[in-house]
Amino acid sequence: MREAAVRLQRIAEEMLSEVERLPPALINWIPRQGVWSVMDILCHIREFIPFWTGETVRIARRPEEAWGRDHTDTGRLAAVTNTAAYELDDVAADIRRFARESAETLNGLSDADLSIEATSKNPRWGRKPASFVVDHLLVGHVEKHLGQIRRNAAQFSQLVFPAAPLSLLPVRGRSERIAIRRIFCVGRNYEAHAREMGVAVDREAPFYFTKAAEHYVASGSTVPYPPGTSNYHYEMELVAVIGAPVFRVPADRALDAVFGYTCGLDMTRRDLQFAAREQKRPWDLGKDVEQSAVLGEVVRAADIDHPREGRIELRVNGEVRQQSDISLLIHSVPEIVAHLSTFYHLQPGDVIYTGTPEGVGPVKPGDRLAGSIAAVGTIELTIAAPETV
Numbered sequence: 562m563r564e565a566a567v568r569l570q571r572i573a574e575e576m577l578s579e580v581e582r583l584p585p586a587l588i589n590w591i592p593r594q595g596v597w598s599v600m601d602i603l604c605h606i607r608e609f610i611p612f613w614t615g616e617t618v619r620i621a622r623r624p625e626e627a628w629g630r631d632h633t634d635t636g637r638l639a640a641v642t643n644t645a646a647y648e649l650d651d652v653a654a655d656i657r658r659f660a661r662e663s664a665e666t667l668n669g670l671s672d673a674d675l676s677i678e679a680t681s682k683n684p685r686w687g688r689k690p691a692s693f694v695v696d697h698l699l700v701g702h703v704e705k706h707l708g709q710i711r712r713n714a715a716q717f718s719q720l721v722f723p724a725a726p727l728s729l730l731p732v733r734g735r736s737e738r739i740a741i742r743r744i745f746c747v748g749r750n751y752e753a754h755a756r757e758m759g760v761a762v763d764r765e766a767p768f769y770f771t772k773a774a775e776h777y778v779a780s781g782s783t784v785p786y787p788p789g790t791s792n793y794h795y796e797m798e799l800v801a802v803i804g805a806p807v808f809r810v811p812a813d814r815a816l817d818a819v820f821g822y823t824c825g826l827d828m829t830r831r832d833l834q835f836a837a838r839e840q841k842r843p844w845d846l847g848k849d850v851e852q853s854a855v856l857g858e859v860v861r862a863a864d865i866d867h868p869r870e871g872r873i874e875l876r877v878n879g880e881v882r883q884q885s886d887i888s889l890l891i892h893s894v895p896e897i898v899a900h901l902s903t904f905y906h907l908q909p910g911d912v913i914y915t916g917t918p919e920g921v922g923p924v925k926p927g928d929r930l931a932g933s934i935a936a937v938g939t940i941e942l943t944i945a946a947p948e949t950v
């Protein structure tokens with residue numbers, strides 16, 4: 562039952578990473594009488610993950626027994642008393658461990674096990690299969706409480722809707738991360754790629770498109786094949802991360818503003834990009850795609866120096882599809898930063914995709930992408946089936 566296990570771990574991780582970015586004062590804040598604090602909710606989740614995992618196994622193994630509990634059960638009520646005494650780190654570590662253990666347990670069950678039915682102690686539910694417990698009392702249950710956490714956060718900060726979570730990039734050798742501010746992308750910056758796109762290179766000046774920061778996904782993620790396309794493409798790229806504010810900086814000083822580098826995949830709905838190009842319309846639907854800005858770990862220029870040459874490569878399912886050298890960039894990183902800074906006040910956390918070499922191509926569900934740039938790092942992405950709802 563890999564899918565259920567993956568979903569539980571994913572939603573638990575999403576919840577914890579959001580909670581860990583909340584202001585500390587919000588964790589034990591009670592919006593009003595009768596409403597749980599974030600810590601209450603976390604303690605409740607810490608209690609129910611092992612409980613409902615055990616009940617899932619019980620239904621599959623001993624369906625003649627009644628499962629679950631009723632409202633007189635003191636176990637669940639005890640989970641939400643005096644929670645302000647707990648440390649967030651401890652509770653989060655417990656939830657991570659329980660979610661991992663639960664995923665291992667669920668992995669040990671077959672689809673046939675999950676279809677076994679038993680009667681609940683709660684008359685509202687009656688007779689249900691083990692999969693009901695997984696879907697509603699584990700995964701759906703955590704999702705419901707994540708919504709509650711977001712509502713607390715929104716009220717705490719006086720926003721009408723919760724603020725979007727920050728998109729945070731890991732940095733090699735540091736526990737602090739970089740909040741992504743804007744994502745700029747250079748178009749057609751390798752001659753051979755421009756040729757395969759059927760267009761001439763503009764050597765005069767680079768051109769750009771952008772992606773929303775919230776489309777960031779971390780290297781190692783699995784993303785669904787996106788909607789609205791039947792030609793989703795990979796583009797492996799060197800990415801520069803700005804570390805200091807610059808405006809109208811000359812190229813010979815532009816690298817001072819570059820904090821570091823990482824590997825990026827600029828995932829692209831090629832069919833929509835081409836359709837837009839032909840109709841002289843903007844590229845947004847082709848490029849500004851949810852979960853399309855894949856980025857690896859940032860390495861500091863102070864640690865590796867500014868890379869001017871080195872192999873850039875992308876493999877799909879182990880087979881090399883893109884290989885080039887970053888020395889073949891038409892517009893170099895300092896030239897790009899200098900040029901872009903004539904249009905924007907570049908800020909720390911701005912991210913610049915520098916363009917992809919030749920060899921771009923389509924992906925399909927199940928594909929595993931693995932890219933690398935010499936001295937910079939590696940990046941991975943797995944494509945899953947399209948969403949069905």
Ligand code: MN
Pocket residue numbers: 746747748796798827914916917
């Ligand atoms: Mn690109």
